[in-house]
Amino acid sequence: MTNVPPSAANLRGAVDLSSLVNRANAPVGAPAQPGAPAGAPVQVPSLVLDGTDANFGEVLELSQRVPVLVDLYADWAEQSTAMSAVLQKVVAGLRGRLVLVRVAVESNPQLAQAFQAQSVPTVAAVIAGQPVPLFAGAIAEDQLLDILEQLLQLAVQNGVTGSAVSADAEAGAPADDAAEPVQEEPLPPHHAEAYEAIERGDYPAAIGFYKTAIAQDPRDQLAVAGLAQVSLLHRLAGKSLEQIRSAAAAGPNDLDAQLDVADLDLSGGHVADAFDRLLTLFPTLDADGKNRVRERMLELFEVVGTTDPVVIAARQRLAMLLY
Incomplete structure (x- = not known):
């Protein structure tokens, strides 16, 4: 292979x-x-x-x-x-x-x-x-x-x-729904700057633009989701799959290694595996480690989408572990 x-x-x-x-x-x-x-x-x-x-x-x-x-x-x-x-x-x-x-x-x-x-x-x-x-x-x-x-x-x-x-998956939608194209709204300035930074591979700059957008409007959910997505890209940049997998296998209790491999799993579409890995590790951690896992999972929920059934199930499991 x-x-x-x-x-x-x-x-x-x-x-x-x-x-x-x-x-x-x-x-x-x-x-x-x-x-x-x-x-x-x-x-x-x-x-x-x-x-x-x-x-x-x-x-x-x-x-x-x-x-x-x-x-x-x-x-x-x-x-x-x-x-x-x-x-x-x-x-x-x-x-x-x-x-x-x-x-x-x-x-x-x-x-x-x-x-x-x-x-x-x-x-x-x-x-x-x-x-x-x-x-x-x-x-x-x-x-x-x-x-x-x-x-x-x-x-x-x-x-x-x-x-x-x-x-073709949407072919069964009523004809009226597709009769008139939706006009795209112009991107807010900080969002546009973040997208341009992503396009050129400057993830730290994109993170800064999203943080600025959130500081100006904490209810800007698109900026929150964008920040989570570009943070994931930044964490994975420069790391190979082999390095991440090897470190995680060698250190099953190494929180940094397990956070990295959860990022990798999620980026590869193995969403449930990523969440299960962190939630299984959670009870073994000290207070600081638990807080890091909680924060990372909240970020990953935004990457996947907070209404996704896998996210909803993982959020419920996390809540049970916290309380």
Whole structure:
């Protein structure tokens, strides 16, 4: 099994997609709104898209905002169709944290050559416009989940934190609901400054802008959520998955190590695991340690969303431990 490279430096490899960038093609995702944050939702026709030699420039644009998984397949190959089914199942379960792009190798020879697909299936990814080779052949679902956990961590390290919203999932909505587009309100000044700082990778500056917004209006929930999200990015920046996992395994009672691995779990979509890790550790800590866990969990609740069922359950469990 091929491990995902842990740092941005490893994004640029032998795969060359430059010839596929500047092409007239059909869009696969809605264009970014001016000033949209790196983590903003992206409207797509489906979480599973068809990629071709002609439209892959749009896929590269989409990968600037949402990690893209690429399945190079052939319908005649039984192993390939079986792996495609596993990929679609797992991507659906990640609820928009990844988009799957399927490429038929026989009808798209340029992409097959660019991704060096010597056999099917060949699975790769694209993050921030750069290719990430993953594996060839069929693998088990649990192995795939491990690889995607690393891939999502790599995406976070490179500022690709958006989520995809599938248009076909909303097809059953009443026609009147979609009759008139919603006009976006201009971003408040400090929010706009924070988003610009995130885009250039300056997380401390973004944190400062959000803190200023909160100081001016403590009820600014968007700033509270933004501060929690960019703080998570800042904590993970420069740390590899292997370092975090190794430190946590070596120090099961090391609070700093366990906080780091909870951040990692949450960034990779393992939300329940992140919360359970900290809540299980909580009773063993002294007063200072308990307070640190409580504060971190409140931040992570904001990252996930306070109305998420997993957050609600974890908040109740935390309350029971506190009182």
